Amino acid sequence: MTQPGSPPRVPGRAESGILVLADGTVFRGRGWGKTGRAVGEVCFNTSMSGYQEVMTDPSYAGQIITFTFPHIGIVGCNATDHEAVLPAARGAIFRADPTPPSNWRSEQPLDAWLRLAGIVGLSGIDTRALTLRIRAGGAPAGVIAHQPDGVFDVERLVGQAAAWPGLAGMDLASEVTCREPYTWTEGLWSGLGRTPVPAADAVPIVAVDYGVKHNILRLLVDRGLTPTVVPATEPAEAILARCPAGIFLSNGPGDPAATAEYAVPIIRRLIDSGMPLFGICLGHQLLAHALGARTEKMHQGHRGANQPVLDRATGKVEITSQNHGFVVCRDELPETVEETHTSLFDGSIEGIRLRGRPVSGVQYHPEASPGPRDSAYLFDRFRSQIVEGTA
């Protein structure tokens, strides 16, 4: 049996990749993307689609993502599905080897994209065992490494993993935030690749960038808002000087308590200004800190596109996209703060608002990308608060 014209694509190359956990556990597999090594928290994501969006979500800064879905890379990568200019994830772990892509939207195979994106990839390991281990023991520190020759100094890698301080106490927003303010005008992908032009009478708002996902900005633009994106440390005075009609606090990576140290004073000033304010994920956690609440690290976090959240006002359940390892503590929620949304998986807080004020935040990702779009109504609500002055 000969194979004229067929490239030799028999799966199974030499062991060229490795994952080493702080406790010395070693997973050997095949390396992809960037060669070299990266250290971070090893978490897992259960989404079955949207790997490119996941890997470009700045909230994954400092993390190595284990994809529980076995085939990653089928649809390749493209220029539209980026959630940030530069991916923040440090590493990505797959069950099966990435394959040449097959989708009309694909512009690049996953392997090549990983190389350009500077992400270390690893395949061929028992991702299920790794996931169950994270479920049992929490997200561990680990080092992912890719060497074409397959030679690794395991002992040294264990040492690096063990020496990594972990995400608790780590401010990562400052690493992924923009350096200079900019204005965003691109709208949603409409299925045929067109992007609507923002309305002429678009309302200006400010989005504080702790690691903002582009789809949030696209959704805002789609609702007639024009966000000016400012760095996480932008002083409140400078923000207010722009005369925005509303403030958006973005998602982002790291320990909210660490970022809160510089963000809370700014946010408190913004709340005091009286204008509508909306936070997502880290933005929501920072808002909670500003309102006097506290956050804590979760055991394994919520990372996936199937998470049910109860809207306590309507009793309706929305299926949400989530990515967080810290959560707002319920027991120290001040009287002035109302819990608006609750996780139906573990009962944790998924949304809050300041009573009587158009100030709210959600822990999950209403911008989806990837994931269900059930919660897009929150952007409509934010818009009404800005444009119509509703609560």
Next chain:
Amino acid sequence: MPRRRDIESILVVGAGPIVIGQACEFDYSGSQACKVLRDEGYRVILVNSNPATIMTDPELAHVTYVEPTVPDTVRQIIVRERPDALLPTMGGQTALNIALALSEDGTLERYGVELIGASIDAIHRAEDRERFRETMGSIGLATPESATAGTLAEAEAVVARLGLPAVVRPSFTLGGAGGGIARTPEEFRSIVQGGLDLSPVTQVLVEESVIGWKEFEMEVIRDRADNAIIVCSIENVDPMGVHTGDSITVAPALTLTDKEYQSLRDASIAILRAIGVETGGSNVQFAINPADGRIVVIEMNPRVSRSSALASKATGFPIAKVAARLAVGYTLDEIMNDVTGTTPASFEPVIDYIVTKVPRFTFEKFPGADPALTTSMKSVGEAMAIGRNFAESLQKALRSLELGLTGFDAVDVPRDGDGVDRPALLDRLAQPTSRRVLLLAQAFREGLSLPEIHAATSIDPWFLARIEEIVLVEAELAAHGLPTDPDALRRIKSLGFADARIALLTNRDEAAVAAARRALGVRPAFRRVDTCAGEFAASTPYFYGSYEEGVSDGGETAPGDRRKVVILGGGPNRIGQGIEFDYCCVHAALALSGVGIETIMINCNPETVSTDYDTSDRLYFEPLTGEDVVEIIEAERGAGEFVGCIVQFGGQTPLRLAQALVAADIPVIGTPPDAIDLAEDRDRFSGLLARLDIRQPENGSCRNPDDAVRIAERIGYPVMVRPSYVLGGSAMEVVHDEASLVDYVRRAVHRHGSDDPILIDAFLSSAIEVDVDALSDGTTVVIGGVMEHVEEAGIHSGDSACSLPPHSLPDEIIDAIKEQTETLALSLGVVGLMNVQFAVTRATPDRPREVYVLEANPRASRTVPFVSKTTGNPLAHMASLVMGAGRKVADLDVRPWRNGHIAVKEAVFPFRRFPGADTLLGPEMKSTGEVMGIDRSFANAFAKAQVGAGTVLPTTGTLFLSVRDADKEDFVPVCKAFARYGFRLLGTTGTARFMRAHGLEIEPVKKVYEGSPHVVDAIRNGEVDMLFNTTEGAQSIADSLSMRREALNAGIPCFTTVAGSLAVVEAIEGMRSASLDVASLQSYLG
């Protein structure tokens, strides 16, 4: 919102008999619904004519009507039971259509019955093609350009605008029956005409062709608070143009970006809202243009479906169970996810494996039928497999099909001299058929490139590339032999290669490969199906096996420390082996779990109740091959006390594994394998019968034509010939002369090899066949039931109607049959169930009736559920206690026969699905399912069975007869009876002449070859209401084929045997004196 308190009783409508497009998935959904509603405290009333279902077990509903699933019967049940609500979404298209009919005729309103789970409006919007299109347009979704037509002329006007090829879809038919893709004007006319005839509303949709586009399905659930979730997405590997039931499908969808997937998700939920599905599950189908992502909506089903059963098994999310709760008022967040036990059902399952479903076809049963796959479903079953990658799940699914495949086995390709005929091969690739999947791999082996194959098939290149990889690995194996390095072997196994496949490729036997593999420590890891990809701990022990790389342990089985029994299921449904065997396996699980024994089910059929994780204590969704089964048992043996394996309930599939089990020192419970062999081996069996002085038709076995001729000459023609070890009469034939015999033996040896002998029996013309099901503990035998066939010997028992108790046999014959059954069971050493088939000859002036044993099968038979329903003795349940829990027959609560009722089982055939195939019955089984009619008299029970099987017996009108000479005398009383009932009689020239000579008024009509106007014209013009046609000899059969096909198309009853026709006389007699009444199973059983 808690459950509704304003309704107390609910009528659940089942799907009726197993037919193509509606199989045991509706027993799975219906049983779940009955259980849930009962648990919720409702009074559950059930109607389903299919006795082989779990749902018709008398414990499942409070009141069970095994009555025809037709509007008339359901109306009678409503009048009698006065239910508050009717749940029509669990019984397939049949139940929806009944709900529509009872709404239209005012029954529901008159008796205050509320439809729950679906509204009439929603059903209409979903089912009426034009309204569906409008509704989609109103929410901004595209559908293929189309228009409906009620006549051929209207259809031609539409196609003039849309152009060919075009898709034709008849309205309101099951599984797309009668639909198709027309490429030429001739094809178009023929499909439209057929579709108009089949559509109950005489309407077809003519549609722009989206052939070759990618096809996706979404399984959606919505509750009354407007919460909606997608349980599972499914991608069809075979692109648009092949019915999804006939397509290889994978879950989840693989070739979509998240943005495309979310568009489908949003559209699906919007569709449920727009159609008005307020509670319950629906299936939405989409096509996507692979070039630009354009999405069009194809259709939606506002009910549970085959796909929802598949989605439930694929994800562990029980759609029907949840839908039943939603129908009575719960919301998704009020229902727990059984699998995790800690999270609610209001979430979307995620999986960390790939699921592949491959359909199972039986074209070999229907010579003359076109094997091309189209938009009209033709498969009779399916196998599903789970793997950690697509290749693994696909290869596992292929070996689950019970076709003897080990994976991508080699197939023939068109040759041109020495090389492959590439244009011819590409042509064959372009035509979807049941074997195309194998041809894809073969094309790669023959050197065709992926782009070439993609161009010919439109199959997504990603799937093709995985098949190409498999072929490359095969070549590597063939070139380098079995790897000696464990990692290298594991890598090969991780792509789903069976030991048997590796053995074939490396030229060794399977046992050697298995031994080498184990020596290298390469064993499967068993993983949980947990709905959440490992995010939460799962409490449901539902497993699959994988040889994934990098695994160091045996996975997540954690075998229990109790006494345990493994039950082997029956694999995919096919003709000859269907739901009846699954019914038995389910009973084994329920019976043994009930006495504290841990039950472990192994099966690969996603439609079944046995693969519901609620049925057994532990479920392994795995192929039923020696390798897979032995690995599971080895893992389970690691703890607890392994009692053994039940192989006698799953039909032929597990019996075939007995040897592999014995070789692995795995005990088989019940009748020992040697006794099975004693009954199956013709020579040994004949010896036994001779010793016991039990009569058997003269017979012999041979392995070559010469021996066959010698045996046949000794016995005398006609003779019955068949290969040994078959079920469903596969390849069984009656041959009348030497030439046909020699031809048969040559073909059989060519097909099956000469290892297993060919059996030759004397054919007992016009004998009455009798089936007996019995249960034995080794010392005591209970006769479960004695069934008299309606059709004479020579018609496969699965295709014959039968009555329980016998309606015409004298007591002394029945006693003799019972006695012989008992003797046989004890001498064979049966522990468990046994089925014996007898033939009773007709009494003649020189010879009294004589009883012959045709065959004995020490295993559960197809009739076990029918007998259990009729007698109230759950035979499979009892047999399980005998086999697995050491009970004696004396300890069982066997109910004595309660006089006063009689049940008739009737077979249901798929001929309409196979244009061109003959409807004549013979020794090869052709039916897909069965119905039961139960009443106080044989006539009424038979009539009900006919109605249940979809045959409307006329009580007045015109009867047409065409009978062979040998039968003419027998038909005289038939004709006299119909003349008395006022029927007009028509007959072929010969038949008419004969009947006139007997003083009957009968008009002659020409046979087709005698020229127009002939009998087919008469049928087509609606002049005939019923047809009796007996025939023999190849020429006569061929001459009369068009008549039988036309009767089928026209939907008029056609009976092809003397005995069947005589039974019809009785039934019509009964129907003329009083209309059929309904009564519950519980009322008969007391």
